[in-house]
Amino acid sequence: MQIKDVLLAPGTGAFFYDDQAAIKTGATQDGFIYASEPKTTGFTSIRVPASSLSIGLVLTDDSVVWGDMMGVQYSGAGGRDPLFESAQISDLTSRVVAPRLREIDASHFRDSCTKVFRPVEHQRLPLSVEYGVSQALLRAAAHLRRMTMAEIICAEFDLPLPRCRVPIYCQSGDAREINVDKMILKAVDVLPHGLINSRQKFGAGGQTFMEFVKWVTTRTRQIGRPGYHPVLHFDVYGWIGQEIGLDPQSIADFVCRVADTVPDFTLNIESPADFGSTPAQIENYAKIVSILDNRGSSARIVVDERCNTLKDIRLFAEAKAAHLVQIKTPDVGSIADTARAVLICKENKVGAYVGGSCTETDLSAQASVHVSVATQADMMLAKPGMGVDEAFSIVGNEQDRLLAILNRRATKNVS
Known part of the structure; x- marks a missing residue:
């Protein structure tokens, strides 16, 4: 042994x-x-x-x-x-x-x-x-x-050796403005998370949140390098549902209003509402997704809460109850199940986001990079921690080192 x-x-x-x-x-x-x-x-x-x-x-x-x-x-x-x-x-x-x-x-x-x-x-x-x-x-x-x-x-998992990088998503924590500037200067692919986890941050009717979304796009144009065009991803921790109610139509209407304020950007809205159970979450998220799709909206719904294990992820993917599933690695369990989860999402033509938590470590983040690149996830979280610099360095450098090795392997196999 x-x-x-x-x-x-x-x-x-x-x-x-x-x-x-x-x-x-x-x-x-x-x-x-x-x-x-x-x-x-x-x-x-x-x-x-x-x-x-x-x-x-x-x-x-x-x-x-x-x-x-x-x-x-x-x-x-x-x-x-x-x-x-x-x-x-x-x-x-x-x-x-x-x-x-x-x-x-x-x-x-x-x-x-x-x-x-x-x-x-x-x-x-x-x-x-x-x-x-x-x-x-x-x-x-x-x-x-x-x-x-x-x-x-x-x-x-009988997959071809990958050669493409996976887009990296950074989260801001409470230091929103400073960390957004860091993300823009470092040309992060997906930003900024925003940590919209309280009524104060969301605002009456979502007004504070909408102003923040517009500020992020304005700041991107002000200090971003020419041609830089990130995906905007905001985690609202269920506050759309808490503030305006749990009617799928009303939630979809609000998401569309947010998307209309930033028409040139792809907009991800994570955890728009918490419907209290996994079955209820699947049913109502599927309705929200359907409404947005029928309208041709550029907004995408990302599920997090109530979608934890591989079984949950399969149910959400098969029901088309999200445009993008966060595969929250410590909640999924075995990292083999993270790989399976990405493949399940791909089979069902749903986006796969290999996420995780700010509470993780350098080792778990590096292992997640290898699974994300091997399965060619749609994006992966810069982790651990709630800052930008350290997490982006750990995940970004691990990906670059890995791709250098894989590209050498591919070159040797061709020759």
């Missing part, structure tokens, strides 16, 4: 875990923290420093390959797993996962994931465990077979 030992190392995520329920109901901000009481189970305060847990696989040549487990920023919201508890995850990994890892042939990635992620007492392993362990397994297979992680994905 190629794995002779398993190491665990506590770590930190690149941002914070936030209680979305408390923030949505008007939690008071005091500097960087929130002064109100938490509402979501597991949170002792509304904003908690993100923790992570690294798992290292010691291979027979004494090389160690790593993966990182963590939760997402808004843990416990929208049907997601509860707040990540490093001590509990460490105990479960030591007792259940580590013995399984020592029994597998780590050179076969998908088969390894299937064997290691078997249910425990009829319960699926925590998705954070699947996510971190699968990163380590992907790196192990790449090391043992002397390939990149992307090539392992291509080989095991």
